[in-house]
Amino acid sequence: MTENRFVLYMLAPAAIFLALLVAYPVALLVYNSFFKVELIAPDVRAWVGLENYVEAVTSSRVRESALRTLQYTCFALLFELVFGFCAALLFNAIANTSRWHRTIFALPLMVPPIVAGLLWRFLLIGDIGILNYGLVSLGLIDSPDAIRWLSDEDIVIYAVSFADIWLTTSFVALVSYAGLTNIPRELLEAARIDGANALKRFWHVTLPMMRPVLAVVVIVRGVDAAKTFDLIWIQTQGGPRHQSEVFSMNIYQRMVRYGDLGEASASATLFLIVMILLAVVAYWKIWRPSND
Amino acid sequence: MIERKKRDLGGTVINIFALLLVLSYAVPYVYLLMTALKPAADVQQIPPSFFPNRITLENFRTVLATPSLPAAFANSLLVAVLTTVLSLVLAVPAAYVATQYRRSFTTFFLLFALVTRMVPAVSLGVPLFTLLKSIGLLDTTLGLVLAHTSTAVPLALLLMAAFFEGLPKELEEAARMDGCTRFQAFVKIILPVMRSGIAVTALFSFIASWNEFLYALLLTSEKGKTAPIVIAEYNSVYGLAWGPMTAAAVLYSLPVILITLLLQKQIIGGLTFGAVKG
Numbered sequence: 069m070t071e072n073r074f075v076l077y078m079l080a081p082a083a084i085f086l087a088l089l090v091a092y093p094v095a096l097l098v099y100n101s102f103f104k105v106e107l108i109a110p111d112v113r114a115w116v117g118l119e120n121y122v123e124a125v126t127s128s129r130v131r132e133s134a135l136r137t138l139q140y141t142c143f144a145l146l147f148e149l150v151f152g153f154c155a156a157l158l159f160n161a162i163a164n165t166s167r168w169h170r171t172i173f174a175l176p177l178m179v180p181p182i183v184a185g186l187l188w189r190f191l192l193i194g195d196i197g198i199l200n201y202g203l204v205s206l207g208l209i210d211s212p213d214a215i216r217w218l219s220d221e222d223i224v225i226y227a228v229s230f231a232d233i234w235l236t237t238s239f240v241a242l243v244s245y246a247g248l249t250n251i252p253r254e255l256l257e258a259a260r261i262d263g264a265n266a267l268k269r270f271w272h273v274t275l276p277m278m279r280p281v282l283a284v285v286v287i288v289r290g291v292d293a294a295k296t297f298d299l300i301w302i303q304t305q306g307g308p309r310h311q312s313e314v315f316s317m318n319i320y321q322r323m324v325r326y327g328d329l330g331e332a333s334a335s336a337t338l339f340l341i342v343m344i345l346l347a348v349v350a351y352w353k354i355w356r357p358s359n360d
Numbered sequence: 361m362i363e364r365k366k367r368d369l370g371g372t373v374i375n376i377f378a379l380l381l382v383l384s385y386a387v388p389y390v391y392l393l394m395t396a397l398k399p400a401a402d403v404q405q406i407p408p409s410f411f412p413n414r415i416t417l418e419n420f421r422t423v424l425a426t427p428s429l430p431a432a433f434a435n436s437l438l439v440a441v442l443t444t445v446l447s448l449v450l451a452v453p454a455a456y457v458a459t460q461y462r463r464s465f466t467t468f469f470l471l472f473a474l475v476t477r478m479v480p481a482v483s484l485g486v487p488l489f490t491l492l493k494s495i496g497l498l499d500t501t502l503g504l505v506l507a508h509t510s511t512a513v514p515l516a517l518l519l520m521a522a523f524f525e526g527l528p529k530e531l532e533e534a535a536r537m538d539g540c541t542r543f544q545a546f547v548k549i550i551l552p553v554m555r556s557g558i559a560v561t562a563l564f565s566f567i568a569s570w571n572e573f574l575y576a577l578l579l580t581s582e583k584g585k586t587a588p589i590v591i592a593e594y595n596s597v598y599g600l601a602w603g604p605m606t607a608a609a610v611l612y613s614l615p616v617i618l619i620t621l622l623l624q625k626q627i628i629g630g631l632t633f634g635a636v637k638g
Contacts, residue, residue: 071542074457074461074542074543075457075461075466078453078454078456078457078546079453079454079457079458079465079466079469081453081454082450082451082454082513082517083469085450085509085510086472086473086476086510086513086514089488089506089507089509089510090476090479090514092491093484093487093488093491093510094479094483094484096487096490096491097483097486097487100486100487100490107489107490110490110493110494155378158374158378158381159378161374162371162374162375166378169378169379169382171621171624172382172383172385172386173381173382173385174620174624175385175386175389175617176385176388176389177620178613178616178617178620179389179613179616180570180571180588180612180613180616181571181573182571182573182588182591182592182609182612183392183591183612183613186592186605186606186609187388187389187391187392187606187609189595190392190395190602191388191391195406196406196408196602197408198391198408198410212407234385234388237385238385291478294480295480295482297481297482298573298588301573301577301592316480316481316482316574319482319483319486320482320485320574320577320578323486324578329490332486333486333487336480336482336483336486337483339482340480340483343478343479343480344475344478344479346478347474347475348475351474
């Protein structure tokens with residue numbers, strides 16, 4: 069068998085599968101986005117051009133859900149990064165004894181998102197949520213119903229991200245820890261001999277060396293957080309009054325509840341384009357230097 | 361002497377700090393476990409208590425007696441196993457040639473897989489719904505397996521590509537000298553060498569499918585329902601049945617936690633590897 073033929077045979081099954089179950093559906097998605105079409109009868113369709121897109125961009129509910137996705141992503145990402153990176157620094161400081169710490173810390177990573185969402189709903193919910201009782205006993209709030217995490221319209225989009233933060237901080241910590249252990253000891257030692265204190269060593273040696281690792285974490289986690297559906301769905305189903313409805317949920321609702329396949333497709337296409345653009349730009353920026 | 365003491369003290373403080381941090385992350389899950397072990401009447405007592413007054417398996421019995429849940433667990437298991445097998449069969453040979461026999465189209469192929477990882481599930485879910493409906497696979501195990509595999513293949517491809525990258529080309533050449541065809545060399549020599557990488561990839565595909573929610577919600581309604589869907593239904597259909605719900609959540613998350621604790625080194629390795637490389 070010639071080399072080319074061998075490569076082709078080995079690659080073809082995966083390529084055909086991805087063409088049929090990824091490329092074709094995506095093409096179908098884009099195609100559907102130009103029609104007025106109902107979910108119950110997808111064969112009956114009317115060409116409407118860009119109307120679905122206009123509808124999507126001008127609808128305040130869509131715009132708000134897109135903005136909320138951004139709020140959610142930034143908030144979750146910020147806390148995951150800070151907590152995760154600090155944890156990694158801590159583990160690195162006690163490198164020899166941190167094995168068990170790291171194992172227990174990784175526990176949330178193994179918890180299915182749906183369970184994490186359920187769990188946090190239980191921790192935060194109205195009058196039986198134990199978090200508020202904890203805050204009362206610490207003297208931080210006056211009564212257990214002082215903060216209605218999941219039913220206060222102003223804070224719900226941040227409250228639903230607690231589960232995300234809990235679930236994935238350990239991911240940030242593990243990846244950062246791996247990055248920290250790869251920093252050559254001589255470099256830190258040299259800085260110490262030059263008289264740099266701990267803070268200066270961190271700022272001038274550790275942080276610059278960690279830049280690529282942190283950049284990858286931000287992309288991977290940022291993309292995932294922007295796609296979040298299950299965690300929020302199980303906590304609030306997007307409520308109260310759509311105040312925790314993120315973009316993916318908005319698309320789901322418009323398709324399943326309102327059966328509007330055309331509009332759902334237009335939004336989903338926009339979502340896809342934005343995510344791919346973000347990812348490509350980010351990967352290009354990060355992958356390029358190491359590849360050549 | 362004083363310097364030494366100061367450093368020891370610093371070390372102790374850091375250790376205590378790390379321990380507190382780690383425990384605070386474990387607390388929510390332990391609370392879930394404790395709640396599942398409480399008598400149903402105590403689950404929503406006010407004020408809530410962290411530990412149960414009396415340990416009982418009542419909630420677990422209730423859950424297992426609900427016919428929909430064991431069936432959903434069986435479905436989840438079947439879907440996850442089939443997804444894992446299918447995605448390995450497709451991704452492992454492809455990742456092998458894409459890294460060992462570089463061509464412009466193999467590079468393009470890997471890039472396509474990379475971009476696919478960024479596709480929001482809901483964007484793919486919308487057309488998959490109409491597609492599966494038109495071929496009559498909506499609400500079937502096979503339909504869900506195909507949907508899960510569409511996200512598992514890119515993931516497996518990137519992970520396996522990262523593993524294959526470290527493979528010396530001489531291995532295959534030596535096998536070819538001994539009279540193997542390219543395909544024989546791949547099956548008899550390369551696959552056994554790569555078994556730990558394949559195992560990690562299999563585990564990731566399995567966990568991803570086992571945990572998946574959105575496709576299951578979108579593409580199944582009755583027969584094909586998986587465990588997370590049924591657990592989520594406890595949330596709405598049965599009102600506030602927190603006792604059984606927490607018990608179901610524990611049962612559902614325990615297999616993955618146990619597997620991970622057993623294979624923690626490989627998994628944590630694969631996780632960081634996959635993130636940094638993929």
